[in-house]
Amino acid sequence: MRALCIGARALRQFRRTKVGPEMRDEKTRWVSPTKLVAPSHHRATFGGYNFVLTDAGDCQCRCREDESSLLILDRKRRFPRSFIPPHRIYRIYPTLKFLSNCFTLAMLIISCNLALAQEKTQEKPKTKPVRMGTGIMTFDTVPGWGLRPDGQSAIGPTHGSVVVDKAGNIYTCADQGVYVFSPEGKVIHSYLGGDYTRLHDMEIRFEGDKEFIYGARNANAEGIKFNASTGEVVLRLKYPEESGLNLKQFNPTAITVATNGDIYLSNGYASNHVFRYDKNGKYLSHFGTQGNGLKEFNTAHGMTLDTRYEPSRLLICDRNHQPKGRLVHYSLEGEFIDEVVTGLGMPTSVAIQGDFVSVPDLNGRVVILDKSNTIIAVLGHNPDPAKGGNYNIPQDQWVEGAFSGTHGSYWDKEGNLYVQDWNVSGRIMKLVRVKP
Secondary structure, X not given: XXXXXXXXXXXXXXXXXXXXXXXOOHHHOOOOHHHOOOOOOEEEEEOOEXXXXXXXXXXXXXXXXXXXXXXXXXXXXXXXXXXXXXXXEEOOOHHHHHHHHHHHHHHHHHHHHHHHHHHHHHOOOOOOOOEEEEOOEEEEEOOOOOEOOOOOEOOXXXXXXXXXXXXOOEEEEOOOEEEEEOOOOOXXXXXXXXXXXXXXXXXXXXXXXXXXXXXXXXXXXXXXXXEOOOOOEEEEEOOOHHHOOOOOOOOOOEEEEOOOOOEEEEOOOOOOOEEEEOOOOOEEEEEOOEOXXXXXXXXXXXXXXXXXXXXXXXXXXXXXXXXXOXXXXXXXXXXXXXXXXXXXXXXXXXXXXXXXXXXXXXXXXXXXXXXXXXXXXXXXXXXXXXXOOXXXXXXXXXXXXXXXXXXXEEEOOOOOEXXXXXXXXXXXXXXXXXXX
């Protein structure tokens, strides 16, 4: 289409005009720019020619009444730069009409070819899906999922989480707020600014006939609960002074909710205590402390309710525990149960569907565990140590099928996974489960 437009403009241009130098004397019959200033549709005579003068913005056109001559002064390059130099005066010579048309045709062909060649070189090769995983946990990537029509990220910098509602819509939190995607990857809604900025973790829960999102806002020292459909904030969880801990810093990193409505909020970027509230936000208790001991946390970064067990228990990501990150189980009363799995790199969050757990590792991969907590698949492993666990990987350096700072994940009802990277450009990906 661009080539046709350029070609059409070139055809109109060169049918009428011939480039000439600026006026040096009257013998050349070129009109001085100072002679071209006149009211619209005003008749004027110069050098024995009669002209009708018309103004078109910053471009003045002078035509003979018999249309055999045309003079144009282009002040601001309103015509294609590749064909007409600026600040020149142009005029038709009827005796050269045949040569002009031949030249026009040649220029039209050249301009079309050049435009088409330019568009072809600018076209990016189509990205193909990448298959990853193994066995029943095999997935294909969906190239371009979650991007705008122009191919750029739709959400901006990300350091958050992903959840999926009953209708299959995907919620992901970025620095600017919460974006809602359709399963096809189009933004259908958003909650931006104010209470929705910099949510580090989210859980979604159906209560009565409504869905609510619980969020941990580490930069704003609170947990919140808001209506997933309207965005109305219905509950805030602040640092509980009644805990008696006298903490100077409160930076929640993870949140989850028990079946009875009790809320658990982890202070993972500060004291590493996990605070327990009732469904109305009243403080009940706390547990955990900072350290690398068996019953201590070194960044209690992610957390969810592990429904694979009866009764359900808390599954917590101890991201920076030495020598390597681990998952641990605690009872809903805050009692240590056991280490689930160790040596996981830097586990950032956990999401459960049925008997399976997805565990993003900040180093650039997602680990899948089965009911026995055995690793059965590794997805999106980034072999480049410089890019794994790196926030500053711009979009033009993303590699399809390789994660860079995996931070959040969630399952939909078909068993597909949605994964968010901790990323300066804002990256969210869809992995489609391959049916056996």
